[in-house]
Amino acid sequence: MNVHTPLPVLSSLYPDRQLRAHCTDQRIGVSLNDLCHLELLLEPASERSLSGTLDRLSGNEVQQTHLVLAACEAAFARWPNLDQLRLATASSHVAIDSLVAEGLFQRVATDKVVCSAHALWQQTRPWLHKGNAAAYPQHFVQSGPVRHPLRPAPLPGTLYSRFIPWLGQTLTFEQVDLQRDLPAFNRWMNTPRVARFWEEQGSLEAHRAYLQKQLDDTHTLPLVGRFDGQSFGYFEVYWAKEDRIAPFYQAHDYDRGLHLLVGEEAFRGKHFYTAWFSSICHYLFLDDPRTQRIVCEPRHDNYRQIANFDRSGFAKIKHFDFPHKHALLVMLSRERFFSDRLYTPLDVVQPLHEGTIA
Structure with a gap:
């Protein structure tokens, strides 16, 4: 720009x-x-x-x-x-x-x-649509064997907005709307490139049920990313304490996790990646100031995604086995994200220090 x-x-x-x-x-x-x-x-x-x-x-x-x-x-x-x-x-x-x-x-x-x-x-008002609302009150509840903080119900619509100077476009993350977003989600999931790692190919009705399940689950938040109003990808945010990942590491009460895909070919590439990936991490750290870590568990052979995590400040923690895949646990700390300014492309800002911080 x-x-x-x-x-x-x-x-x-x-x-x-x-x-x-x-x-x-x-x-x-x-x-x-x-x-x-x-x-x-x-x-x-x-x-x-x-x-x-x-x-x-x-x-x-x-x-x-x-x-x-x-x-x-x-x-x-x-x-x-x-x-x-x-x-x-x-x-x-x-x-x-x-x-x-x-x-x-x-x-x-x-x-x-x-x-x-x-x-x-770390101000919320420029980017979060809930403004500078206070952190949700902490109240512990029990979900099966897991004791965890009660999670807030997200408001429908746009949750995060950011103008991206190097693209000249506004990026938004919005809660999935079934009527609006189902056709694109269905098309993305049936794309061979996406299906290889997600393994969620299916019909419109199967994908309607999938998204409805995510919307009904208090520990997950399904989002669609848009550039200037055009949808490009799906982001499945979750609270790690209640997730299937929790038994494989010492999950903290406000750790967040993330599954993601870029469905539209026109929005792949470095300039778009540096915008949406830094921004989804920014959103997760802003959404609750008590969130100190973001975790992800890509399949061990998803080399492109793992390389992107590495370039974006995530530390490689360990390999482990889910029932459905051999995964790599990666983790990004709040301290590193803001200290190394990972909200900005790495070729613009030099990190203040080297190494990884879990």
Whole structure:
């Protein structure tokens, strides 16, 4: 994407791209419906730090909070190697105080706050459609022999949105809608490339029953991924504590797991992969801040997928045997995901350290 092209921001709150940031080396301007409401005057502080002075901020309190958050998102999207954005304000702003309370900013002086990459990318409001809702209350229940936290029922519709600068498209993850998504799911599952590893070929009715089972199961969440509204793949998210994988490792209460497939050939390749894979991991870590690990169990001979997991920061833990396949357990930690900025393509940002963290 051209650096002078307006960048859509806060996709979860402004899905029609009506909130946009204009970034140059001298300023960040944020416009709502083509009217500029925020202007941040910039000067480089160091190679990985940027300083800005808030020169204009208008709108009501909610809009101002959105505008400041949008400017931070734009800064870290425009300059992916940035460690921190230092913001000076000439006067007190309720929006700034609110974002300090939420953890986006750390106040370092009466008129100065700092936003770090870690803080920005762990905010929920830019990407999750449930906004900054508190974590679901912890209450333990029993499912057969397994004691685990009660899981929230997801809202139907879009759960996560993110504008992908290197594609110029908006990526969304949405809960499966049987009427809308069944034909594509059926076609994907009967594609030889997918069927080889999923082994779920079948009729429309068989696949309707399959998806309905996932929707009814409180430990799974079936999602469809879309780029600018066009479906491209299926993502089956699960809570590992209640899953068949739990006996094969020491599952924590909020570990998440994932099965996935890209059904549309037009959306295969590095540029799309770096967008959707980093984003599905981002979604899982944002959905509940108590999730510290994501696990996956690809078939041992799915070499392409295993190589992708490896490049995306997953540690190889061990091989083990399910009744239906010989699998490799791989794991990604929350610490590594955010510290090594795995929400951004690896050829843009260099990891801060080498090695794997389980």
